[in-house]
Amino acid sequence: xxxxxxxxxxxxxxxxxxRDLDVIDARAPRFNQAVVGLGALAALATGAWPLxxxxxxxxxxxxxxxxxxxxxxxxxFELVQPRFGEGPLEDARAPRFANAVGAAVLGAxxxxxxxxxxxxxxxxxxxxxxxxxxxxxxxxxxxxxxxxLGARLRGGPAAASRPRSCARPAPRRHRAARSGPxxxxxxxxx
Numbered sequence: 001x002x003x004x005x006x007x008x009x010x011x012x013x014x015x016x017x018x019r020d021l022d023v024i025d026a027r028a029p030r031f032n033q034a035v036v037g038l039g040a041l042a043a044l045a046t047g048a049w050p051l052x053x054x055x056x057x058x059x060x061x062x063x064x065x066x067x068x069x070x071x072x073x074x075x076x077f078e079l080v081q082p083r084f085g086e087g088p089l090e091d092a093r094a095p096r097f098a099n100a101v102g103a104a105v106l107g108a109x110x111x112x113x114x115x116x117x118x119x120x121x122x123x124x125x126x127x128x129x130x131x132x133x134x135x136x137x138x139x140x141x142x143x144x145x146x147x148x149l150g151a152r153l154r155g156g157p158a159a160a161s162r163p164r165s166c167a168r169p170a171p172r173r174h175r176a177a178r179s180g181p182x183x184x185x186x187x188x189x190x
Contacts, residue, residue: 013086017077018068027087028076029095029144030136035072036102037132044125049113052125056106059099098135098143102128 015023036055043051062070067077081087105128112121135141 013081015086015089017073017081018066021066022092023089024092024095025076025081025087026090027084028073028081029098029141030139031076031080032070032072032095032099033132033141034136035075036106037129037136040106040125040129040132044122044129049110049118049121049125052106052113052121052128053110056103056110059103059106063096063099063103094144094147095141097147098141101143101146102132 015025017025017028036059039051039055043049043055058071062073067073105124109121109124109128112118112124131142135144
């Protein structure tokens with residue numbers, strides 16, 4: 001990764017993609033969504049429904065064994081990220097949940113095809129393809145938003161799992177909640 005390609009100065013990653021699993025480069029999930037969306041679309045367009053099972057298995061392998069075994073992740077972290085640099089880091093929980101949902105729906109689509117319900121399998125494949133491609137193009141990930149909604153309903157840290165690029169400003173705290181001396185530039189309370 002280069003800060004200044006003309007000067008040839010290299011910049012180190014701030015997070016190791018294979019060891020720092022609590023965070024992820026915000027562009028990595030979008031790359032993964034593009035691969036899954038285009039793969040599902042290709043499977044549906046060609047009738048090669050076993051590709052849906054391969055995509056489901058790949059997502060599951062990445063979730064269980066880690067990013068080092070996720071082929072789209074390896075492509076991104078070894079080929080794309082070194083070329084364009086590390087993007088902003090975000091909490092990895094929401095993309096991980098979205099991958100689990102995608103693996104489940106793609107697995108259900110594959111099972112539907114196996115059970116002789118090709119229309120159901122195709123419908124589930126279309127849902128994944130559309131949602132993954134919309135997420136890849138816009139950054140609006142349905143699975144990530146479901147995770148955040150669930151965290152809010154549970155009372156968990158939903159704001160912490162929001163990518164920095166879409167982070168809302170933190171709510172202002174009441175002055176009494178502050179600890180320590182007040183900075184000199186702050187007006188005195190009334």
